[in-house]
Structure formats: structure tokens, C-alpha cells
Amino acid sequence: MTAVDLPDIWSYLNREPLLWLTATLAAYLVGDQLSQRAGRNPLVNPVLVAMLLLGGLLWVTGTPYPTYFEGAQFVHFMLGPATVALAIPLYANRAQIKSALLPMIAALVVGSVTAIVSALWIAQALGIDGAVWLSLAPKSTTAPVAIGIAEQLGGLPTLTAALVILTGIIGAVIVTPLMRLMRIRDWRARGFAVGVAAHGIGTARAFQVNQSAGAFAGIGMGLNALLTALIAPYIVSLFLY
Amino acid sequence: MIPAVTILLVCQLIGETLARGLALPVPGPVLGMALLLAGCLAVPRIAQIVMPTAQGILAHLSLLFVPAGVGVISHLDILGGSGPALFVVLLASTALALVAGVLTFVGVAWLIGNKSDTAQSEPRP
Numbered sequence: 001m002t003a004v005d006l007p008d009i010w011s012y013l014n015r016e017p018l019l020w021l022t023a024t025l026a027a028y029l030v031g032d033q034l035s036q037r038a039g040r041n042p043l044v045n046p047v048l049v050a051m052l053l054l055g056g057l058l059w060v061t062g063t064p065y066p067t068y069f070e071g072a073q074f075v076h077f078m079l080g081p082a083t084v085a086l087a088i089p090l091y092a093n094r095a096q097i098k099s100a101l102l103p104m105i106a107a108l109v110v111g112s113v114t115a116i117v118s119a120l121w122i123a124q125a126l127g128i129d130g131a132v133w134l135s136l137a138p139k140s141t142t143a144p145v146a147i148g149i150a151e152q153l154g155g156l157p158t159l160t161a162a163l164v165i166l167t168g169i170i171g172a173v174i175v176t177p178l179m180r181l182m183r184i185r186d187w188r189a190r191g192f193a194v195g196v197a198a199h200g201i202g203t204a205r206a207f208q209v210n211q212s213a214g215a216f217a218g219i220g221m222g223l224n225a226l227l228t229a230l231i232a233p234y235i236v237s238l239f240l241y
Numbered sequence: 242m243i244p245a246v247t248i249l250l251v252c253q254l255i256g257e258t259l260a261r262g263l264a265l266p267v268p269g270p271v272l273g274m275a276l277l278l279a280g281c282l283a284v285p286r287i288a289q290i291v292m293p294t295a296q297g298i299l300a301h302l303s304l305l306f307v308p309a310g311v312g313v314i315s316h317l318d319i320l321g322g323s324g325p326a327l328f329v330v331l332l333a334s335t336a337l338a339l340v341a342g343v344l345t346f347v348g349v350a351w352l353i354g355n356k357s358d359t360a361q362s363e364p365r366p
Contacts, residue, residue, distance in 0.1 A: 024304075024311075032304075047306045051310030051311050051313070055314030058311065065316070069308060072307070075304060075307065081249040081250060081253055081298065082298045083268075083270035083273065084249045084270055084273040084277050085291070085298050086274050087252075087275070087278040087280075088277075088281070088288060088296070089295075091278055091281040091282065092292075094282075103353070106349040107343070107346035108342075110341050111341055111342025114338045114341040114342070115337075118333065118337045118338065119330055119334040122330045132323060132327075136334075142268065143309065145271075158319055161312070161313075162312075162317075163327065165312075165313045166331055167331050167334075170332055175339060178340065184343050184347060186346070188346070189346035190343060192343075193346060196338065198335060200306060201306050204303040207302060222274060222275075226266065
């Protein structure tokens with residue numbers, strides 16, 4: 001005499017956003033806790049931990065990604081307001097930003113061009129071509145812009161989204177060891193560079209380490225979205241002719 | 242908190258409308274960010290209202306990338322046979338962009354005698 005059927009409960013939970021929304025927050029909390037316990041070791045990236053946990057859970061339960069996203073979309077939606085909220089650290093650090101305008105513009109142009117050209121160059125050397133090659137051009141910009149640029153260039157939007165996320169995670173993981181290796185102690189420079197090279201995920205890492213770095217990362221991300229949209233088509237055309 | 246969220250959403254809404262309406266190459270939320278910055282500069286009270294909520298959201302910015310990250314894990318097959326090569330490209334190119342960007346920033350700041358007042362500050366615990 002069973003009061004309820006387990007499959008019934010499962011099908012209810014899969015219809016409602018509750019389960020996967022909760023799972024997303026819980027997985028992030030686990031990732032964040034692990035990251036804190038590891039003393040914010042860059043290898044223990046909260047996004048990486050959470051996505052591996054949830055990816056495993058989806059695989060084990062045979063849940064398709066769209067079902068998961070029904071619940072997770074509320075978290076995903078907050079990316080928009082969070083981008084707007086980056087204005088607040090910009091405002092709070094406005095004096096510092098104003099005084100560093102010239103280094104910022106120079107680092108933006110050099111970082112942005114390096115990100116695009118090196119990706120296309122190395123990919124070409126490794127024999128990647130066609131739509132996959134084109135999808136690499138905007139990989140350092142924030143996802144919505146990157147997808148728009150990829151479509152315009154003739155790349156693959158879904159692949160671009162994946163490349164963008166992976167770039168962000170790689171940037172967030174390597175930035176701290178790389179900067180230590182180079183003995184760079186200027187938080188403004190570290191933050192700005194990671195915002196340009198690794199968009200929002202890099203910016204999230206910067207905020208973990210230092211508030212000033214976070215503010216400069218936010219502006220690097222915003223400016224690079226604009227610059228890549230303007231120069232990526234031109235750089236790609238230089239490669240092709 | 243509600244006034245703060247409303248201000249953020251209004252800025253995003255105006256940004257999205259402008260970006261789409263004028264077919265600008267910038268995403269709506271980035272325009273919204275510029276708009277909110279302009280708003281804060283014009284009316285400092287806006288910054289006070291939004292500050293606590295904005296800091297709360299930004300402290301957990303990583304969380305917001307989790308759904309998209311799970312999408313990548315679930316669709317690893319779209320990387321196709323070139324997966325390992327693509328990984329090498331991303332790793333090398335991101336490292337190069339980081340090094341080029343940070344050296345340019347530090348170099349130009351040094352050339353114009355612009356010193357960082359944050360260089361000595363401690364990392365946040």
C-alpha cells in the first residue's frame with residue numbers, strides 16, 4: 001500500500017522549476033564552500049565545481065538539458081541585472097578609473113587584438129577551419145555579444161557559447177598563477193586584463209580576490225564587448241585575404 | 242531591495258530597447274550599465290539605493306554562470322573531433338591575451354607615471 005508513486009513525484013519535480021533551481025543554488029554553495037576551504041585556490045573554481053556536479057547529476061538521472069534549464073533560467077536571467085549592477089563598482093572607483101584612462105585604453109586594444117588574432121592564428125596552425133574557426137574569433141567577449149558576432153561572421157552560435165564559457169573558466173583558473181609568476185601586483189592591471197581576456201567569469205574571479213580588481217575587470221569586459229564587435233569582422237577578413 | 246532591483250531592471254530594459262531598436266553592436270545590459278553609471282553621476286542618491294543589492298549580486302557573480310556552464314558539459318559533443326585542439330587554442334590564446342593586456346597596462350601606467358594606490362592593498366579574505 002504505497003501512498004504515492006515515486007515516478008509520479010519525479011515527473012512532478014521535472015515539470016516544475018523548483019527542483020533544478022534548488023539544485024543549481026545547492027551545487028554553487030558546495031562549489032563556493034570548497035573554494036573557500038581551498039583558500040580561494042584558482043583551480044577550485046566555484047562555477048567549474050558546480051557545473052561538474054550538475055552535469056553529473058543530469059547524466060545520472062537522464063535529465064535533458066532543456067528540462068534542467070526550465071529551473072535554472074531564473075539564475076541565468078540574473079546575468080542581465082548583474083551586468084547593469086557593474087556600474088556601482090565603476091561609480092565607487094571612478095576617481096581611480098579616471099586616473100588610469102590611458103593605461104586602460106592601451107591594454108584594451110592590445111588585449112582584445114591579442115585575444116582574437118592569437119586564437120585565429122593558433123587554430124589555423126592546428127588545422128581548424130571553416131565555421132569552427134570563425135566561432136573562435138569572439139571567444140573572449142561576454143556570451144550574448146559573442147553569439148551575435150559569430151552569427152555575423154558565419155560561425156556556429158552554440159559552439160561559440162561553449163567556447164566563451166570555457167575561455168572564461170580557463171581565464172579565471174590561470175589568471176592568479178600567471179600574475180604571480182610575472183610578479184604583477186597592480187590590482188587594476190590584473191583585473192582589467194582578466195575582464196578583457198575572460199569576460200564575466202574572469203570578472204567574477206577578480207571580485208573574489210580584490211574589489212578594485214573586480215571594478216576594473218567589469219569595465220574591461222564591457223569595453224571589450226564593444227571593441228570586439230567592431231574589429232573582429234575586420235581581423236577575420238585580414239586572415240582570409 | 243525592491244527599489245534597487247527596479248532601478249537595475251529599468252536600466253536593462255532601456256538598454257535592451259535601445260540596443261535592439263538602433264541595432265547597436267553592444268548588448269542591452271552593457272548599455273544599461275552605462276546608463277546606471279550616468280544616473281549615479283547625475284544623482285548620487287541612486288548609487289546609495291542600489292549599492293547594497295549590487296554588491297550582493299556581484300559577490301555571487303559566479304553563480305549566474307552555472308546554468309550556461311552546465312549547458313557546455315551537456316553539449317561537449319558539439320566540440321566534435323577538434324575538442325582537444327580547441328582546448329589548446331583557448332588555453333594558449335587566453336594566456337597570451339592576459340599577459341599582453343596586463344603588461345600593456347603596467348607599462349603605460351609606468352610611462353605616464355601613474356601609480357596604483359591599490360598595489361599594496363590586501364586581498365579580500
